[in-house]
Amino acid sequence: GQSLEQPSEVTAVEGAIVQINCTYQTSGFYGLSWYQQHDGGAPTFLSYNALDGLEETGRFSSFLSRSDSYGYLLLQELQMKDSASYFCAVNSGGYQKVTFGTGTKLQVIP
């Protein structure tokens, strides 16, 4: 089966940089993606990595190492509105089975 591990909570200061790690175990790996969810809302897509390396989208970057079964989400220039839960997810198998981690609750403090 699939399993993903990420820290349950992270606290960071406004303007700082924070990294949220994700390790996974899966068969038939296709890619790792990241989602943001504010309280009461639906998750929204942030980034996707299919190949090793860093993908940058504005203040957010995501990294993947397939050999280490590891990835991270990097948030720069933190803003109060970045306070939310962040989920990593793996796509696996030929039929796009998508499994999520348990999420990391990020609190940004002034």
Next chain:
Amino acid sequence: DAGITQSPRHKVTETGTPVTLRCHQTENHRYMYWYRQDPGHGLRLIHYSYGVKDTDKGEVSDGYSVSRSKTEDFLLTLESATSSQTSVYFCATIGTPGRGNTIYFGEGSWLTVV
């Protein structure tokens, strides 16, 4: 916005009654998913579909069944609701695998089983 609508958005039902949640999408996406979200458990996959009449189980499929008779509709049925199925249910779709594999989520359905 992938045009995903879930219905009902909120429902209270009694233990032992059947419940069906509907997910409707207007984007002609092939892949559709049902997740439940509970505190401390993140998003757990219940069932998913990779085409009309093609479905497979996720990690928490016991007590749930699904059907997909049309591309645009994916139904989740609780045959006999239990209190442990009180949760928020999210439907999701993938547009074009490989193009970022973006998953689009519906707004969620809040189900309470009393």
